[in-house]
Amino acid sequence: MPATVVVGTQWGDEGKGRVIDNLAEKSRMVVRFQGGNNAGHTIVTEEGEFKFHLVPSGILYPQVTAVIGNGVVVDPRVLCEEIDSLKARGYSCENLRLSGNAHLIMPYHILLDAAIETTLGRRKIGTTKRGIGPCYTDKAARIGIRVQDLLDKKILRQKLDTAIGLKNDLLEKVYNSPGVDPFEVMEQYARFADELSPYIADTSLLIDKALKRGEQVLFEGAQGTLLDIDHGTYPFVTSSNPIAGAACVGAGVGPTRIEEVIGVCKAYTTRVGEGPFPTELSGELGDHFVKTGVEYGTTTGRRRRCGWLDLVILKYAVRLSGITGLAITKLDVLSGLDQLNVCSMYEYEHDGAHENYIDFPPHQSIFYHCQPVYQNLPGWKEDITGARKLADLPQEARDYLDLIAEEAGVPVKIVSVGPGRDQIVEV
Ligand code: GDP
Ligand code: IMO
Ligand code: MG
Numbered sequence: 001m002p003a004t005v006v007v008g009t010q011w012g013d014e015g016k017g018r019v020i021d022n023l024a025e026k027s028r029m030v031v032r033f034q035g036g037n038n039a040g041h042t043i044v045t046e047e048g049e050f051k052f053h054l055v056p057s058g059i060l061y062p063q064v065t066a067v068i069g070n071g072v073v074v075d076p077r078v079l080c081e082e083i084d085s086l087k088a089r090g091y092s093c094e095n096l097r098l099s100g101n102a103h104l105i106m107p108y109h110i111l112l113d114a115a116i117e118t119t120l121g122r123r124k125i126g127t128t129k130r131g132i133g134p135c136y137t138d139k140a141a142r143i144g145i146r147v148q149d150l151l152d153k154k155i156l157r158q159k160l161d162t163a164i165g166l167k168n169d170l171l172e173k174v175y176n177s178p179g180v181d182p183f184e185v186m187e188q189y190a191r192f193a194d195e196l197s198p199y200i201a202d203t204s205l206l207i208d209k210a211l212k213r214g215e216q217v218l219f220e221g222a223q224g225t226l227l228d229i230d231h232g233t234y235p236f237v238t239s240s241n242p243i244a245g246a247a248c249v250g251a252g253v254g255p256t257r258i259e260e261v262i263g264v265c266k267a268y269t270t271r272v273g274e275g276p277f278p279t280e281l282s283g284e285l286g287d288h289f290v291k292t293g294v295e296y297g298t299t300t301g302r303r304r305r306c307g308w309l310d311l312v313i314l315k316y317a318v319r320l321s322g323i324t325g326l327a328i329t330k331l332d333v334l335s336g337l338d339q340l341n342v343c344s345m346y347e348y349e350h351d352g353a354h355e356n357y358i359d360f361p362p363h364q365s366i367f368y369h370c371q372p373v374y375q376n377l378p379g380w381k382e383d384i385t386g387a388r389k390l391a392d393l394p395q396e397a398r399d400y401l402d403l404i405a406e407e408a409g410v411p412v413k414i415v416s417v418g419p420g421r422d423q424i425v426e427v
Contacts, residue, residue, distance in 0.1 A: 003217050003253070004260040005244040006327075008224030009317035011271040012242075013297070013304065014264040015329030015416060017041025020057040020220050022414065022424055023262070028215035029065045030058025031207060033250030034240040035222030036073035036105060036135070038128040040298025044419040047089065051298050054079045056220050059091060065210070067203045070101035071240065071250020073135040074147060075110075076192035083195075098196060099203040099252075100148030104189075107180045108167035109134040115175035125236055126273030128299050136239035138163070147200055150193035160186055204252025211257055219247040219258075225317040226271075234364065236275025244321035262413065263323035265314055265404070267331045270304040272297045276364070278372045279307035279343045293333040308374065310343040311407045316360035318408050325413035328401060331393075331425075332417040337379040340400060344407060346370035377403065385418040387425050 004023065008014045021043045024030050037053035044050075045060065054074060058064035068074060083093045109131030116133070117124045127133060138144040143163055149156045160182060168179030210217050223242040226232045230241060240246065244261045248254060268289055271277045281289070289295060289306035296303055317323060334340060346357040348370040361367045380394040387393050393401075393415075405412045415425035 002214060003211060003219070003258050004262060005219040005221065005247045005258055005321070006262045006264060007221035007244050007317070007321050007323070008242060009263040009265045009314055009323070009326075010224045010269050010310075011226045011277075012222075012224040013040075013270055013272070014224060014266045015327070016221060016264045017043050017052060017057045018329065018416060018419060019262065019264050019327045019414060020218060021045075021060070021421065023218055024058035024061050024064055026216060027058060027061075027218050028063060029067060029207065029210045029217040030056040031067040031069050031203070031217065031219050031247075031251045032056045032072050032222065033069040033219055033247045034071045034242060035238065036130060036132050037075050037078045038130050038132045038238060038299060039222035041220075041222070042298050042419070045421055053082060053299060055082045055086065055093075055096065058218065058220070059086065059093065059096065062095070064095060065206065066096050067206065067251070068096075068098045068102060069203055069251040070099040071246060072099070072102050073105050073132060073139070074098070074102050075105035075130065076150075076189065076196055080192055080195050093199075096199050097201040097203050097206060098147055098199040100146065100151070100200050102147045103135055103139045103144040104147060104149070105131040105135045106145060106163065106167075107185055108164065108171065109138070111171055111177065111180070112167070112175070115171065115177050119175065124274060126275075130299070133239040147196070150189065151197060151200065153190055153193065156189060156193070157186055160189070207251055207253055211253070219251060221247070225320055226313060228320070231316075231320050233275045233367065236273065244323070260325065261321050261323045262325050262327050263314075263317055263321060263410070264327045264329060265317075266329050267334050267400070268293070268309050269307045269313075270295050272300070272302050272304050276368045277305055277307060278346060278367070278370055279310045280305050281307045288337075289333065293330055308341045308343055308372070309404070310372065311404070312343060312346060312357065312360055314404070314408050318410055323408075323410055325411055326404065326408060327414035327416065328404060328412055329416040331397060331400075331415055332383070332385045332423075334379065334397075334400070335384055336381060340377045340379050341374040342377060342403065343372035344375050345373040347373055375403070385423060387417050388422075390425060390427060393425065
């Protein structure tokens with residue numbers, strides 16, 4: 001499978017990093033194509049835990065070229081820190097490449113992210129406050145600063161002067177908060193330029209060459225389908241497109257080059273930040289998932305909201321990304337529950353009328369007010385963290401996987417039963 005896109009099918013944190021790590025062993029390139037350091041992708045190896053925010057999760061393999069594509073928004077401070085911390089653990093990062101067309105997150109983006117959230121008050125999005133939205137805003141407004149601008153300090157200074165003039169006005173006059181010091185920012189970014197310039201490359205061309213050589217290339221999605229700015233639970237979304245089509249735009253490859261799309265789906269559902277979540281659980285069961293699944297955000301440390309698996313959103317993800325196979329993660333977290341609920345439909349009561357939705361509702365107001373309709377399945381008691389083939393799983397767990405595959409209409413190709421590299425059930 002030479003060109004494979006890996007995407008999240010829910011609200012992020014499905015275990016994409018862990019699945020990429022599994023597939024990267026047999027790959028030559030891993031490409032991030034959207035999002036920024038709002039992402040937190042965890043990999044657990046014999047050497048301990050790695051949390052990646054910007055560096056593609058394939059970096060740990062020496063044969064992998066790790067590419068940050070043009071569609072990513074890059075906070076150079078975070079990238080430099082990530083490179084330094086990898087170097088400190090013995091990874092040279094010589095195989096890292098950064099697109100010159102990627103946009104830079106600037107200090108004023110981070111300040112604006114926080115100021116906008118404060119202004120929204122009760123209507124806030126619950127962003128990661130990493131400056132993601134304001135950076136994509138400037139990209140679309142054509143006043144962004146790109147990685148390639150770091151290569152020419154004169155151009156960098158000119159662009160910074162214009163941008164900081166505008167942004168300081170906004171921060172000081174609209175949001176009543178302090179702006180940034182242009183000299184300080186120039187000095188800081190000139191330092192980042194020196195550190196990052198060795199990694200800057202024509203990444204679209206590199207990917208094209210790898211594909212022409214017949215090498216396996218993975219495209220690593222960040223966030224998840226329901227956080228997609230066009231198709232997700234707007235406005236409670238991120239500012240990019242985490243669905244598979246975005247891999248083409250955000251990496252610079254044509255759609256005919258993509259052959260496989262793996263949808264990563266947690267065996268239950270989680271969400272961080274605000275917004276609707278039909279299968280959300282409160283009380284003891286919700287706490288059970290938080291505790292057993294260690295559901296705290298990789299980037300912000302926030303407690304993740306937890307709920308039952310939602311097949312309506314999974315089917316939606318399959319449709320939007322053309323998913324050809326599923327990776328089901330955290331199946332082990334369901335062990336010990338007497339009964340499992342799986343949402344297969346929504347009910348919506350409105351003005352005395354009753355409607356059922358087996359497909360994702362077309363309007364947010366419906367999604368906001370709909371009620372999940374559950375199928376009940378028997379749970380299993382066994383610890384399954386040692387399972388390595390389907391036959392090692394209890395019948396109830398296999399039935400659970402069969403139901404997912406049947407309803408989603410695509411096969412389950414990978415099952416994960418623990419965070420460790422070997423805790424994979426090959427299907
Ligand atoms: P990502 O953002 O999609 O890459 O996911 P995160 O890394 O934010 O969150 C997934 C968390 O679940 C990480 O802490 C992983 O180590 C952990 N994890 C991944 N797969 C499994 C699994 O099958 N079982 C358990 N118990 N933990 C897992
Ligand atoms: P990974 O790649 C889970 C959520 C935030 C917030 C919304 C907008 O680890 O799956 P933003 O900072 O992007 O403007 O915040 O999106 N969010 C994530 N939730 N996992 C992520 O990434 C996320 N990245 C952003 O919590 O609700
Ligand atoms: Mg994450």
